[in-house]
Amino acid sequence: MTVAALELDGVRKNFGLTEIIRGVDLAIEKGERHAIIGPNGAGKSTLFHLISGKYDKTEGRIRLNGEDVTDLPPYEINRRGLSRSFQITNIFPRLSVFENIRCGLLWSQQYRYCFWKLVDNQRDLNDRAMAVLEEIGLADRAETPAGVLTYAEQRGLEIGITIAGGAGVIMLDEPTAGMSHSETEQAVELIRRVTVGKTLVMVEHDMGVVFNLADRISVLVYGEIIATDTPANIRANKAVQEAYLGVTDDAVEGVA
Amino acid sequence: MSTATPLGLALADRRLPGGQIGLWLGALVIVLLLPLLFNSPVAVTIMNQMGISIVFALSYNMLLGQGGMLSFGHAVFFGLGGFMAMHVINIIEFEELYIPLPVVPFIGGLFGMGFAIIVGSFSTRRAGTVFAMISLGVGELVAACSIIFVAFFGGEEGISGDRTMGPPVFGYEFLTEIEVYYLTAVVVFVTALLMYLFSRTPAGRMANAVRDNDERAEFVGYSQRMVRFISFVASGFFAGAAGGLFAINYEILTEENLNLVTSGGVLLMAYIGGIGFFIGPIVGAILLTLLQTVLSNHTELWQLYVGILFVLTVMYVPRGLTGLIMMHGIAFKTRRLGLLIVPYLKVGMPLAVALFGFVTLLEAGHVANAGIVGHTEFHWLGTVFDIGNMGIWALGLVCLLAGGYGTWHQSSQVREAWHAANDMTAGEGTS
Ligand SMILES: Nc1ncnc2c1ncn2[C@@H]1O[C@H](COP(=O)(O)OP(=O)(O)OP(=O)(O)O)[C@@H](O)[C@H]1O
Ligand SMILES: [Mg+2]
Numbered sequence: 001m002t003v004a005a006l007e008l009d010g011v012r013k014n015f016g017l018t019e020i021i022r023g024v025d026l027a028i029e030k031g032e033r034h035a036i037i038g039p040n041g042a043g044k045s046t047l048f049h050l051i052s053g054k055y056d057k058t059e060g061r062i063r064l065n066g067e068d069v070t071d072l073p074p075y076e077i078n079r080r081g082l083s084r085s086f087q088i089t090n091i092f093p094r095l096s097v098f099e100n101i102r103c104g105l106l107w108s109q110q111y112r113y114c115f116w117k118l119v120d121n122q123r124d125l126n127d128r129a130m131a132v133l134e135e136i137g138l139a140d141r142a143e144t145p146a147g148v149l150t151y152a153e154q155r156g157l158e159i160g161i162t163i164a165g166g167a168g169v170i171m172l173d174e175p176t177a178g179m180s181h182s183e184t185e186q187a188v189e190l191i192r193r194v195t196v197g198k199t200l201v202m203v204e205h206d207m208g209v210v211f212n213l214a215d216r217i218s219v220l221v222y223g224e225i226i227a228t229d230t231p232a233n234i235r236a237n238k239a240v241q242e243a244y245l246g247v248t249d250d251a252v253e254g255v256a
Numbered sequence: 257m258s259t260a261t262p263l264g265l266a267l268a269d270r271r272l273p274g275g276q277i278g279l280w281l282g283a284l285v286i287v288l289l290l291p292l293l294f295n296s297p298v299a300v301t302i303m304n305q306m307g308i309s310i311v312f313a314l315s316y317n318m319l320l321g322q323g324g325m326l327s328f329g330h331a332v333f334f335g336l337g338g339f340m341a342m343h344v345i346n347i348i349e350f351e352e353l354y355i356p357l358p359v360v361p362f363i364g365g366l367f368g369m370g371f372a373i374i375v376g377s378f379s380t381r382r383a384g385t386v387f388a389m390i391s392l393g394v395g396e397l398v399a400a401c402s403i404i405f406v407a408f409f410g411g412e413e414g415i416s417g418d419r420t421m422g423p424p425v426f427g428y429e430f431l432t433e434i435e436v437y438y439l440t441a442v443v444v445f446v447t448a449l450l451m452y453l454f455s456r457t458p459a460g461r462m463a464n465a466v467r468d469n470d471e472r473a474e475f476v477g478y479s480q481r482m483v484r485f486i487s488f489v490a491s492g493f494f495a496g497a498a499g500g501l502f503a504i505n506y507e508i509l510t511e512e513n514l515n516l517v518t519s520g521g522v523l524l525m526a527y528i529g530g531i532g533f534f535i536g537p538i539v540g541a542i543l544l545t546l547l548q549t550v551l552s553n554h555t556e557l558w559q560l561y562v563g564i565l566f567v568l569t570v571m572y573v574p575r576g577l578t579g580l581i582m583m584h585g586i587a588f589k590t591r592r593l594g595l596l597i598v599p600y601l602k603v604g605m606p607l608a609v610a611l612f613g614f615v616t617l618l619e620a621g622h623v624a625n626a627g628i629v630g631h632t633e634f635h636w637l638g639t640v641f642d643i644g645n646m647g648i649w650a651l652g653l654v655c656l657l658a659g660g661y662g663t664w665h666q667s668s669q670v671r672e673a674w675h676a677a678n679d680m681t682a683g684e685g686t687s
Binding site (some may be wrong): 117164 | 327453454456457458459460461462464465467468471472473474475476477478479482483486490
């Protein structure tokens with residue numbers, strides 16, 4: 001068997017005395033599109049924070065492409081090929097939209113902490129940033145400060161910053177939250193396009209999006225994964241229906 | 257990249273536009289020609305002081321404006337660079353070392369940078385309060401050390417030297433103020449350009465990103481600490497170079513050059529000028545140097561006026577004087593600046609009257625408060641005012657109240673004109 005893109009091994013997280021993540025084991029294959037679903041407060045975002053290095057782990061190991069990244073800071077994990085977005089929009093508000101994307105590109109394009117090259121002279125870098133902007137449909141907003149974009153535009157930019165560097169593992173936390181129907185459809189197409197050949201892990205409440213995009217689904221309830229399987233099997237899973245899908249039966253039917 | 261669309265190609269070529277290169281060249285020409293216009297020794301001295309302040313304030317803004325680091329102890333790097341430069345000047349004299357004077361500011365810079373590496377290694381972990389407190393602590397610490405380590409700091413009287421003992425540069429020995437002006441001008445130009453270029457490098461761009469959102473920067477591969485550290489070290493270099501210029505100009509360095517008062521002064525310069533713009537600190541440095549040198553000749557209260565200016569800036573124009581000018585960009589582009597002239601004049605006149613009243617009362621109050629027997633006069637606008645004359649007080653009060661009322665009365669017109677001039681939905685103005 002090949003090495004998993006992402007592997008969680010008995011991961012736990014306590015906040016004080018409260019156990020929020022209560023032992024998660026999960027292996028996501030390279031090239032897989034994996035959705036994590038679960039009720040509000042189940043710990044989905046917390047799990048993202050643990051994987052991406054924002055939070056320290058109380059227990060357990062996390063491997064990225066076989067390498068142990070459990071105790072690495074976020075920037076080290078990012079440099080090893082994992083890029084994530086945030087549920088609550090997290091951008092550089094005073095920088096232009098173009099610069100937001102360019103910041104997402106700099107490290108992956110080997111510029112590191114360079115202070116002897118001018119960014120404006122880097123043709124290839126700027127072309128790439130422009131290409132990402134066109135991909136996310138914000139090319140005509142390139143020079144606008146990111147802070148004044150509309151909510152939907154900021155969500156698009158959030159995805160843009162995440163995918164710009166071309167990381168092999170992309171993690172999106174509720175990328176379509178708060179979007180209208182048509183915006184959601186566009187976002188799904190965008191996510192599908194930019195994650196071809198990559199590993200995608202996403203948290204999503206919109207069952208339409210989940211069953212449309214995901215190869216496999218994990219269901220997280222109270223900090224535990226109660227099932228990981230294909231969309232068809234998840235839909236048929238009794239435990240899942242009881243714990244979670246029961247309340248959104250209509251949504252599931254709607255997709256089926 | 258071959259996949260880029262025509263639009264991408266058009267926008268992706270973002271090299272320094274010709275206009276910017278022209279701006280820098282224009283600035284250089286102006287700087288070199290200034291002494292022809294202002295050639296009195298006093299004027300040249302003031303311009304030299306401006307140059308020193310410009311480099312210092314720009315280096316400060318690498319931290320505050322560009323990197324989001326509020327420092328209360330930046331004078332430490334200025335002072336240490338200056339002391340080192342002073343020592344180098346003395347070594348040049350007594351050891352007959354062959355170091356041309358224009359190199360000395362950069363040696364000061366390297367020393368400031370060295371100290372910034374030490375301080376930055378622990379102070380740049382976080383921005384915000386922690387950074388500010390550490391900068392204050394280090395500032396206090398170094399100021400205290402300057403009294404203790406007499407060998408380096410020269411104790412209370414500081415250290416001094418003679419800049420003219422080095423090897424001549426193109427025949428110049430820097431005996432006169434004007435020769436020092438050209439040396440200062442060249443160093444100011446070079447360091448300002450370097451600081452600008454730094455802001456356009458990956459490290460400089462990420463400094464802005466970390467300022468905006470340090471958490472997000474970590475998720476695109478950058479350690480916020482390292483990004484801040486690099487800016488901090490670069491800033492230390494340029495502050496030290498400014499200190500070196502000071503050493504050359506004044507040939508003496510004392511504790512005053514690195515204490516918290518000087519640190520506060522550079523904060524004022526950057527903030528009043530506008531920390532959100534590259535030229536903001538330049539504007540602030542020029543203005544505050546003018547106030548410091550010219551105003552201080554006329555009134556003992558000049559620091560009070562600077563303080564009031566600072567408070568007003570913080571409250572009403574947080575983007576600084578440069579921001580105030582830049583605000584007029586839209587009106588300028590749509591050629592509707594004309595709409596604002598008359599309302600500005602209408603509000604400007606009562607404002608000037610109010611200001612006159614305010615200053616008259618303050619100065620009169622100051623003389624009265626000093627209570628020196630036989631000293632009851634002050635000079636203001638070429639006139640002698642005697643506080644024994646009750647009319648002076650009445651005049652001040654009436655001007656303040658009437659002018660204040662007039663200003664308030666006219667301000668609504670300015671607001672309306674402002675909206676009209678900046679209304680993006682209206683067509684182009686005809687004026
Ligand atoms: N820093 C923290 N300190 C203490 N408790 C926290 C912290 N972060 C999250 N929690 C708690 O952990 C639980 C899981 O939160 P989390 O944000 O991971 O849920 P989620 O599954 O992403 O929910 P949602 O669907 O609403 O986004 C919640 O009960 C939350 O209150
Ligand atoms: Mg969440």
